[in-house]
Amino acid sequence: MLAMNYRGPKRVRVSEKPLPEIKHPEDAIVRVTRSCICGSDLHLYNGNVPDTRVGMTFGHEFTGVVVEVGADVTKVKVGDHVLVPFNVACGRCVFCKQGMFGNCHESNPEATAVGGIFGYSHTAGGHEGGQAEYARVPYANVGPTVIPEGMDPDDAVLLTDVVPTGYQAAEMGGIQTGDTVVVFGAGPVGIMAARCSWLFGAGRVIIIDKEDYRLEFAKNYAHCEAYNFEKDMDDPVVFLKKTTDWLGADVCIDAVGAEAAGNAMQTITGRKLLLQAGSATALHWAINSVKKGGVVSIVGVYGPTDNLVPIGNVVNKGITIRANQASVKRLLPRLIEHVQNGVINPKGLITHRIPLQDVADGYRLFSEKLDNCIKPLLILPSAGR
Ligand SMILES: NC(=O)c1ccc[n+]([C@@H]2O[C@H](COP(=O)([O-])OP(=O)(O)OC[C@H]3O[C@@H](n4cnc5c(N)ncnc54)[C@H](O)[C@@H]3O)[C@@H](O)[C@H]2O)c1
Ligand SMILES: [Zn+2]
Numbered sequence: 001m002l003a004m005n006y007r008g009p010k011r012v013r014v015s016e017k018p019l020p021e022i023k024h025p026e027d028a029i030v031r032v033t034r035s036c037i038c039g040s041d042l043h044l045y046n047g048n049v050p051d052t053r054v055g056m057t058f059g060h061e062f063t064g065v066v067v068e069v070g071a072d073v074t075k076v077k078v079g080d081h082v083l084v085p086f087n088v089a090c091g092r093c094v095f096c097k098q099g100m101f102g103n104c105h106e107s108n109p110e111a112t113a114v115g116g117i118f119g120y121s122h123t124a125g126g127h128e129g130g131q132a133e134y135a136r137v138p139y140a141n142v143g144p145t146v147i148p149e150g151m152d153p154d155d156a157v158l159l160t161d162v163v164p165t166g167y168q169a170a171e172m173g174g175i176q177t178g179d180t181v182v183v184f185g186a187g188p189v190g191i192m193a194a195r196c197s198w199l200f201g202a203g204r205v206i207i208i209d210k211e212d213y214r215l216e217f218a219k220n221y222a223h224c225e226a227y228n229f230e231k232d233m234d235d236p237v238v239f240l241k242k243t244t245d246w247l248g249a250d251v252c253i254d255a256v257g258a259e260a261a262g263n264a265m266q267t268i269t270g271r272k273l274l275l276q277a278g279s280a281t282a283l284h285w286a287i288n289s290v291k292k293g294g295v296v297s298i299v300g301v302y303g304p305t306d307n308l309v310p311i312g313n314v315v316n317k318g319i320t321i322r323a324n325q326a327s328v329k330r331l332l333p334r335l336i337e338h339v340q341n342g343v344i345n346p347k348g349l350i351t352h353r354i355p356l357q358d359v360a361d362g363y364r365l366f367s368e369k370l371d372n373c374i375k376p377l378l379i380l381p382s383a384g385r
């Protein structure tokens with residue numbers, strides 16, 4: 001089959017790989033129909049995730065048709081068109097039972113923090129990803145969910161990550177009616193977080209980025225205020241204080257993660273010299289511009305080791321920090337309803353449709369923010385079949 005193949009930092013290509021096989025009675029094999037490139041993939045692409053092995057296939061946002069199931073699979077059958085949550089989750093460990101499907105204790109033998117994630121290095125379990133013609137889906141009674149009758153597969157594929165992550169970012173913010181919410185990062189996740197903040201009762205939603213086209217997109221898609229931290233302000237923290245009666249925002253959401261721009265010291269120590277696990281600039285701004293007693297919600301991805309984070313300010317301001325990988329399966333029933341009722345329009349984020357064969361161009365386009373790219377979708381050679 002054809003599959004995306006990681007060759008080293010900023011080098012990916014498509015190549016032939018053996019078809020995946022059932023290895024466990026609870027596995028299913030799917031023929032992939034849609035697969036996205038995510039901001040999380042860029043951390044892998046840039047070589048910033050430990051134990052990203054040459055030869056790995058990335059891809060944790062995909063839909064597919066079930067073509068084979070193991071002997072113990074009962075929840076999906078051959079022929080079902082399913083969406084596959086990005087978390088690989090066993091469904092029966094102590095964490096899965098609490099609905100923490102992003103922290104499954106069984107699906108990632110390499111770590112005690114994050115659970116398994118498709119196509120996300122051996123730090124996240126070494127599971128091959130879905131930027132390929134076929135994918136093996138472990139624990140097929142848990143994750144894969146039949147795409148509801150009438151739902152556009154372009155909507156379904158965004159329910160595997162972006163929609164639940166944006167929604168959970170807002171949920172973890174504990175937004176109260178009328179709250180001012182600031183979202184750092186106007187990528188697909190930040191834009192969805194801004195959109196979902198209204199669902200929780202926000203009174204004002206502000207998004208911050210440095211890409212004008214993304215800010216423009218966010219304004220239209222999420223009906224929020226949008227500001228460029230390089231052009232509209234000297235200091236984002238002072239700017240945000242000033243616009244909130246010098247009190248700060250009630251909730252700040254970090255939808256940027258470890259490769260943030262905007263602070264030379266963070267960029268040099270975190271992204272060039274690797275003295276810390278990435279640059280925590282957006283998180284820094286979030287902590288410093290939230291109100292005393294406010295909430296900082298983090299969905300941006302950070303490495304497991306140290307970062308220069310103003311923890312003293314967290315203590316002295318009495319801030320609550322909430323963070324996690326999204327728990328896709330927990331949120332799916334509600335989010336499927338929101339999509340069916342037209343409350344959320346996931347496919348509105350898709351700006352590019354790129355054949356799998358051109359995956360290298362797709363990564364470059366998304367990573368370098370060319371051609372006003374918000375969310376690229378890989379189209380599989382067999383998608384029409
Ligand atoms: N927790 C989860 O479950 C989960 C799921 C999906 C993605 N993520 C993470 O969420 C983050 C966003 O994902 P995405 O797909 O939207 O990525 P993306 O790379 O498309 O978007 C990130 C945006 O942040 C902007 N940015 C850079 N520095 C900034 C700063 N200092 N302040 C404000 N904006 C800044 C960039 O210009 C870019 O537009 C990534 O870290 C990704 O790994 C987490
Ligand atoms: Zn993703």
Ligand SMILES: [Zn+2]
Pocket residue numbers: 089090091092093094095096097103104105106107
């Ligand atoms: Zn589990």
